[in-house]
Amino acid sequence: MPEPAGRGAGLAVRGLTVRFGGAVAVDGLDLDVPRGRITGLIGPNGAGKTTTFNACTGLTRPSEGMVSLDGHDITVAPPQQRARLGLGRTFQRMKLFESSSVGTNVALGREALMAGGNPWRHLRQPRRDRRAIAAAAAEALALCGISPLADVPVADLSTGQRRLVELARVVAGGFSLLLLDEPSSGLDVSETDDFGRVLEQLVGERGVGILLVEHDMRLVMSVCAWLHVIDFGRPIFQGTAEETQGSATVQAAYLGAVA
Ligand SMILES: Nc1ncnc2c1ncn2[C@@H]1O[C@H](COP(=O)(O)OP(=O)(O)OP(=O)(O)O)[C@@H](O)[C@H]1O
Numbered sequence: 261m262p263e264p265a266g267r268g269a270g271l272a273v274r275g276l277t278v279r280f281g282g283a284v285a286v287d288g289l290d291l292d293v294p295r296g297r298i299t300g301l302i303g304p305n306g307a308g309k310t311t312t313f314n315a316c317t318g319l320t321r322p323s324e325g326m327v328s329l330d331g332h333d334i335t336v337a338p339p340q341q342r343a344r345l346g347l348g349r350t351f352q353r354m355k356l357f358e359s360s361s362v363g364t365n366v367a368l369g370r371e372a373l374m375a376g377g378n379p380w381r382h383l384r385q386p387r388r389d390r391r392a393i394a395a396a397a398a399e400a401l402a403l404c405g406i407s408p409l410a411d412v413p414v415a416d417l418s419t420g421q422r423r424l425v426e427l428a429r430v431v432a433g434g435f436s437l438l439l440l441d442e443p444s445s446g447l448d449v450s451e452t453d454d455f456g457r458v459l460e461q462l463v464g465e466r467g468v469g470i471l472l473v474e475h476d477m478r479l480v481m482s483v484c485a486w487l488h489v490i491d492f493g494r495p496i497f498q499g500t501a502e503e504t505q506g507s508a509t510v511q512a513a514y515l516g517a518v519a
């Protein structure tokens with residue numbers, strides 16, 4: 261079935277194929293991540309979801325196919341250039357600085373982007389840069405509902421709070437397209453619901469586009485406007501949450517196992 265158009269061009273993946281030696285991790289995937297909605301990418305363990313993310317963000321070079329952002333071909337662009345064009349991501353395994361405060365961790369999301377490839381600018385930040393970083397961090401903390409934790413060291417946080425810090429850090433980057441790889445893993449039901457509301461707010465208030473990889477079907481089905489399902493690297497279904505849940509193909513390949 262044809263995919264309905266979203267707001268803004270966003271991220272487009274066409275015929276993406278990634279091989280590791282003789283193994284095919286992603287096999288001819290087409291994907292659209294427009295702004296203004298949450299698009300889900302789901303499938304069993306090892307289906308190729310993280311590999312797809314890595315190809316989109318420049319950590320893995322596709323064997324075939326194309327990745328574009330707002331019509332710009334970024335298939336072989338370095339990660340920093342993609343970030344400057346508005347593409348941000350989180351990692352499946354969290355990388356937070358344990359001994360630093362929540363506020364410092366979140367500010368890094370903006371700082372790294374502003375410093376770019378210029379180490380001198382990183383060392384000698386102009387005052388206006390410092391102000392912009394502080395403002396972006398404060399806004400991201402507020403949006404993610406963790407402003408009261410700003411001065412707490414990350415080492416003292418619960419898993420749920422860490423997940424929100426990780427999200428706030430990428431939000432502070434000011435990206436217009438976010439790729440989130442299992443952002444809610446380890447959260448309990450009520451934390452996951454809160455997390456989903458933050459994602460919806462990001463899309464509703466800031467108009468960002470989100471590509472969400474997640475095994476928590478409760479979250480996926482409640483926030484995603486459109487879902488892509490892959491299995492062994494191959495696209496097997498796309499549709500709304502309702503259509504996806506009703507698909508016998510998806511039930512057999514994936515949902516039957518996680519439900
Ligand atoms: N760097 C690599 N070298 C070789 N094989 C890899 C590499 N990265 C991933 N793979 C393989 O590619 C396939 C897809 O892995 P990927 O991590 O993308 O799956 P996934 O859908 O993210 O799984 P999960 O739900 O467990 O996170 C797997 O068979 C994996 O073993």
Ligand SMILES: [Mg+2]
Pocket residue numbers: 309310311352
């Ligand atoms: Mg993965």
